[in-house]
Amino acid sequence: MDRVRPRVGEGKVADYIPELARVDPAQFGIAVATVDGGLYVAGDAGTRFSMQSITKVFALALVMSGSGGGVWGRVHREPSGAPFNSLYQLEFEGGVPRNPMVNPGALVVTDQLLTDTGGASNALRELLCAEAGAPDLGSDEAVARSESEHGERNRALAHLMADFGTIHNPVAEVLEHYFRQCSITISCEELARVGLLLARHGRRADGSQLLSRPDARRIMAVMLTCGTYDAAGEFAYRVGLPCKSGVGGGILAVVPGRCSVAAWGPGLDAKGNSVTAALALEAFTDVTSCSIF
Numbered sequence: 001m002d003r004v005r006p007r008v009g010e011g012k013v014a015d016y017i018p019e020l021a022r023v024d025p026a027q028f029g030i031a032v033a034t035v036d037g038g039l040y041v042a043g044d045a046g047t048r049f050s051m052q053s054i055t056k057v058f059a060l061a062l063v064m065s066g067s068g069g070g071v072w073g074r075v076h077r078e079p080s081g082a083p084f085n086s087l088y089q090l091e092f093e094g095g096v097p098r099n100p101m102v103n104p105g106a107l108v109v110t111d112q113l114l115t116d117t118g119g120a121s122n123a124l125r126e127l128l129c130a131e132a133g134a135p136d137l138g139s140d141e142a143v144a145r146s147e148s149e150h151g152e153r154n155r156a157l158a159h160l161m162a163d164f165g166t167i168h169n170p171v172a173e174v175l176e177h178y179f180r181q182c183s184i185t186i187s188c189e190e191l192a193r194v195g196l197l198l199a200r201h202g203r204r205a206d207g208s209q210l211l212s213r214p215d216a217r218r219i220m221a222v223m224l225t226c227g228t229y230d231a232a233g234e235f236a237y238r239v240g241l242p243c244k245s246g247v248g249g250g251i252l253a254v255v256p257g258r259c260s261v262a263a264w265g266p267g268l269d270a271k272g273n274s275v276t277a278a279l280a281l282e283a284f285t286d287v288t289s290c291s292i293f
């Protein structure tokens with residue numbers, strides 16, 4: 001906390017989704033959940049925030065546990081080196097997104113989830129509720145509406161992919177589910193518990209296996225290389241853990257076999273990653289030496 005406290009309030013809250021711009025930037029929380037049942041919290045770890053792109057990890061987990069490899073024909077697994085909502089790369093590369101952690105890739109995953117389940121955002125909500133031990137997790141309707149009303153870029157990405165044949169379900173339906181998925185709210189404490197799904201190599205809180213061990217490993221590899229967009233190299237250098245960020249200011253990091261760390265501070269840097277959450281994760285690995293390297 002000492003390294004982060006003087007920086008709380010730094011960065012800029014996401015305002016391209018106007019509802020997110022209403023969040024007080026002077027907040028910070030962190031929670032560490034360990035595979036043996038420990039939970040350590042500091043700051044605003046109990047305050048719920050908009051999960052945003054962190055949901056992309058768990059949508060991918062559901063798709064990999066269901067249709068398995070089906071989605072990989074329509075999305076690559078390479079870092080994009082471009083912003084999460086970039087259009088030019090998508091068109092240049094024939095409508096196949098670079099990875100499932102950027103918006104177009106996540107839209108493909110949502111499309112697959114719709115096909116697999118017929119109700120993508122519900123399946124995801126149910127998974128998150130069960131792993132967090134919080135049955136009341138759900139979408140913030142005002143944020144979902146705000147995303148939809150200001151979602152022209154996501155619409156452009158989805159329509160471009162539909163034109164290339166990458167998206168199979170009706171574009172409006174895919175977007176609706178995607179916006180509802182991104183607007184789910186969660187606290188650091190709850191998110192850290194959800195992250196244990198990966199720390200336990202795919203085993204759920206109830207002891208059942210959602211993902212095979214190799215698939216859990218693959219998802220963490222995608223998080224490490226793509227989870228923080230065009231800052232993934234910087235995160236690997238500074239933090240050294242698989243991470244996934246969201247424009248709500250949350251970042252989830254996983255230490256395989258040991259623990260899951262959720263940090264949150266609403267102020268973002270220019271690449272859309274939380275300034276204080278990144279600092280906190282860097283301090284965490286510096287102090288604990290809990291890194292995969």
Ligand SMILES: NC(=O)CC[C@H](N)C(=O)O
Nearest residue numbers: 052053084103182246247
């Ligand atoms: N990086 C993010 O968290 C982006 C998610 C956001 N809902 C969007 O689609 O733009």
